[in-house]
Amino acid sequence: MSSSYLANPLIFIVDTLFYLYMIVVALRLVMQWANWEYHNPLVQFIIKATQVPVKFLRQFIPALGRWDTATIVLLLLVTFAKLLAVGLIIGALPNGLMWLSVLLAEIFSLFISIFTVSIIIEVILSWVTPAGSYNPVAPLVSRMNAPLLRPVRNLIPSLGGIDLSPLFVLLGLQVLSMLVMPLLTGQI
Known part of the structure; x- marks a missing residue:
């Protein structure tokens, strides 16, 4: 049994779960940019799914104008975590x-x-x-x-x-x- 036998499904699961959360965080940025209605069920889902980390990051990172920098930093962190997790599974990290x-x-x-x-x-x-x-x-x-x-x-x-x-x-x-x-x- 090769090491890729288990690595490929694991990479798929990790990549998919991180990517789905990246979409939610990115939609939180789009939500602010496009002035989405706050009471829309999809908007409520996005806010609830991202509120805890964004609220934590806002303690250290102030908003710059209209942009929620805490959400931008969260997107960068989640993307970095995805790349790190997949890279560790593969055994190849960027330099x-x-x-x-x-x-x-x-x-x-x-x-x-x-x-x-x-x-x-x-x-x-x-x-x-x-x-x-x-x-x-x-x-x-x-x-x-x-x-x-x-x-x-x-x-x-x-x-x-x-x-x-x-x-x-x-x-x-x-x-x-x-x-x-x-x-x-x-x-x-």
Whole structure:
């Protein structure tokens, strides 16, 4: 039995659990940026899932303007812990500045994924949500995606009632990822 026999499932579990929590912490940042409604059930879940560590970090780290630096530091710490845990399981840890590079690449990739999925969710909800009904996720993804979609909607008008702006924003996010990720990971 090889050592990777147990390592691969363990890496999968550790990576997935840390990644899910990273998403929740990142959504707490997005929540503040997009001015999500405080009483929304998803917002309440995000706050409750992150309140204890954020409250602890706020004792030492003050907010800078509109940004909750404690949440940013929490995201950095959780990402670092994920990289450390997976690196220890694999038996390969980044050296020196590679830590910072891999950490930033991981967070950048996380936000690209979050915005990609949120745009896809908004598109699907626009197809399946009956008129006049309420979905607690719809206003959140709409507010989150508006700064990305609005400029494209101003440039590309709706064609026969079909809004192509999500398609162009998704393409733009993927191109941005293709341009930035090699710089962050040093694979130029």
